[in-house]
Amino acid sequence: MTLEQVPAPEGIPWDSQTIPPHPSGFWKLLAMLKSHFWLMGLTIASGITNQAMAIAATCLGAYLVGTAVTGSNVEALVPLLWLLGGTVLLRALMAWLEMWLAHDLAYRILADVRGALYRALERLAPSYLLDRRSGDLASSVMSDVEMLEWFYAHTVGTFVVAVVVPAGALIALATLHGLLVLSLLPALVLVVSIPLWFGRRASGEGKALRRQLGEVNAEVVDAVQGLREIVAFGQGGYFGERLARRDRELRKSQMAHGSRAGLEGALTNGAVSLGMLCVLAAAAYLVARGSLGFAFFPLSIVLAAYTFEPVVALTRITQNLGVIFAAAERVFAVLDAPALVEDKVAAPPTGQIVPHVRFHQVSFRYGPALPNALENVSFEVALGETVALVGHSGAGKSTCIHLLLRFWDTTAGSVTIGGHDLRNFPQATLRELIALVPQDIYLFNMSIRDNIRLGRPAACDEEVKAAARLALADEFVCCLPQGYDTNAGERGLQLSGGQRQRIAIARALLKNSPILVMDEAVSNLDTENELALQTAMDRLRSGRTTLVIAHRLSTIRSADRIVVLQAGQVVETGTHAELMRRGGRYAELLAAQHN
Template identity: 50%
Template sequence: MTTPTHAHGHGHSHGHGIAPVSGRSLVTRLRSLMPLLGEHRRLIVVAYLAGVLHQLLLLTSSGIGAYVVARAAGGASLDQLTGWLIALGCLIVPLVVMSVADSTSAHVAAFRALADTRAKVFAAFERLSPGYMLERRSGDLGSAAVSDVEQIELFFAHTLSPLAVASTVPVATTVALCWFDWRLACVLVPVLLLLASVPAWLRRQAELHGHELRDSLGRMSADSTDTFQGLRELVNFGAHAQRLGLLRGQGARLAKAKSGHGRRGGIEYVATDTIALLGILAVLVLGARLVIAGDLDRSLFPVAVVLAAMAMLPVLKVTEVARELSMVASSADRITTLLDTPAPVSDLVSRAPAGPVVPHVRFDDVTFSYRGDQRPAVREVGFEIRPGETVALVGRSGAGKSTCANLLLRFWDVTAGSVSVGGHDVRDFPQEDLRRLMTLVPQDTFLFNTSLRDNIRLGRADASDDEVEAAARAAQAHEFIAALPEGYDTVAGELGALMSGGQRQRIAIARALLKDAPILVMDEAVSNLDAASEQAVGQAMEEARHGRTTLVIAHRLSTIRTADRIVVIVDGHVAETGTHEELLAAGGAYVELLASQLEGFVERAS
């Protein structure tokens, strides 16, 4: 059984970021990205081979060019240089072809890997919902899905192949210099090793800066998303200045992280350029001495200097990319943490129980604790909902009502006891099959920024326009939709901002009716509505509940009274069960609950 994850309002969040600072080495963290290449590794191999050939051809053409210049300066005739010039011309086409093959293969592999990774990230979001999502901010998750995935393009397209080239080409150059004079190679090799070691000098700072920068970007994205979505409330309460101060603070934190990252990159840039220049100078001085001593042909002297400079180019390219690899490693941490996080629940079977499933819901001694909480959210809860019956779960806030609904939907697995449908434990169903049996109408309905028709069609993607309209009529939504200028083609606005609370709830009920699942879960569907909206939604709820096994979580007496039975939850356990009249006559927890609600209503009214 998997360990449950926190629900909203339980336990503690893990913070804003998806992954903490890693104690692993940079190479290990980057290596974790390799499985994401999948079948596209062959393209990276092609890029590597093309890159090596391109660099070798570049070395050869540069060497020939330097040799031609040296011979011409020494008085060689055109006839003496013609063969070399023809050879140089013949290298142009292969140079261009290998350059294009290198760049194209690496980028195609990177972009395909990014597309696959993005699909895996969204699949992980679906797999981990809702527990993982409730712990983290949507803006930060959006950053992981977009900017973090884009960041790893640097590794796939600009690191793997150049790194392989940088470890191959200098070897060939060193061998060539040994052929000229072994002392030239002895001068060059330490310079190349020193050049390659520069990124390791400030590795700790690079990792810290990379994490701070990615974390700051995630926080900035999350706070910006919150600000845009809550702009109406900020203006309404005059809190925009306070919010602007928060964003400025986050902006300052981001700027500080970027400054630290830039300063470190600048130090590495100066160090690599200085070492490269000193290396070329060393080869130049030694070569000049060898020429003067007669140990090196004058025409080979420019070739040796050019080859030494060309040997450093692949290493310089890798060190330049390495300045940004700390950012890539932080993105890799966030992505791999997300992909490797175990789901709150997982399928234990591959197929649903045979035969038709009777929509009979039963809770048998159910106990459940959120991860990290010592006290169970619900304990030894037992009740049933017979086919076609409506049962209302009532209780104070935090009593465990929504937890029961989430356990029925199998957003989490019980700690002890069982939840069953049609006599089968919900864990005996694949999640997809279980979801088909149930529909949830939540307290806060999410509408996508698309047409109302498409928002209703979320209940069944293949539904016709007539079926969408029939569901809307049954949900008491057709009249207000038809009165809109564009009718069912009206765009709901971001987060459904253009719709009232009652309208959003009726669209949610229309979705449920369109899906036509035998079990309906309604979570506080009218709790935030005014009297007129409550009446309209109440009529829609009556239609939705007709002929369905329904679990209603409710506070409003108007909703509670229409239930066939009422289950009163107190501190996570069932205090009493019965009809409205039976519970009133008993004078127990139900009466106390109604009295407290009435007292609160009187206080608000006064």
């Protein structure tokens, strides 16, 4: 399945402009329930029925005990016993159904959120990823999303139940005697208010906990990805201490969170115990006065207990709301992040698009406070022409490619294809026009065949092999244990650097776009293979617009024109022979390579 074929989630129904702002993202979390309203309704209904049956069963049991103690006829209790058995069975069924529906709801929404996060990252890449550590971002995508399960499976429905069931229990208690309700209300209000006392503290602790967990995850990912270098340089102890320091900070946050949650729980339990004692005393007083029958004494205690039970269950969950809302904030920070590049049009320009690339007085900087990476850069790459960008590291070569791919928009000037500004193309259309062979090759943890097919997912096996042959990859792929079905390994680590590069070239060739961009595409090839590949590339360049970043003389000399960049400006343009005759910056660069 290709990236374009991944189905859109059924409902990410929030609109950040229409939902009231809230520091915890509470309203956005609720808004995501809209597309699952029917399932939420069934969850709440089953939860209320579950609690109602639990109250009914316990009250029937308490009443049976009370009536038995007072010496009632056993035969009169038989129908009540049958009713109690049916109530218990129904309660068990509702408990199972509530749990099933609540988690079905939660996992559906979590699937929606993960799909939306993927699309958000695709929309924001690559600029957004530059400021985020991959481990921390992975924590948002996985761990933070998982935290939302508590909100949807254990909080929303529980909240409604905690309002409806105690209200019903209080009404039933009031039918026995109003004094019972009055004795219970102060403690009930106290239980409800306790989470509010700690709300701000819980929020701060939750944010710190999720942030530090993300930092620990980032350190672990860094260490795992760089394990070879850590071992080679003997720095295992240093990185172990870095991780231990992050872990100590995380432990402090966890202890602070646990301490506050424990205090909340202790106060809640104390308030519940106080309320139960008040009801017990009030009921005993009423029985002693003859205002309440002794058979109803245990019933009043049961009703009081069930008045507290849903509220206490909710307060236990609210002890973790700070962490849940902090996780939600981190998720929505990604979902709501504005993209630096957005589609300006819905359809590309009409007519045939000539793959003629032109940079016209382009200036660009990566941030408002940063200096220009490019300054009034102008050059062209005509149809069928190969242009090489040359210059020291930091001269602006990669920036030119980033702007051509429209990863960023120019600060001034324009980049055009066939005379049309890049902003007049939808990004999907622009990606189809350009094939990229990057210097830093990323191969996915799947077969060689599927890694090459990423260039054109609909390609048949023979087309994949043809592209591999042109990229000089077919020979070594056929020697692998499972040929084209061999797994490339995570980040392609099963292959050498040169092999990965040839797979990337095959991927770009298979895509067969009219514009080819190569960023040091042959840097990891030996001289013999580079010459052979250069011959294949010369054939492929016919009718294709090619922009190359190169340092090797053999690659540079094969270009039709060379554009020399220095400090973000074009300082020379011409063929290899012309630039060498001038003895300018280009000649100095080549001389430095040979010294």
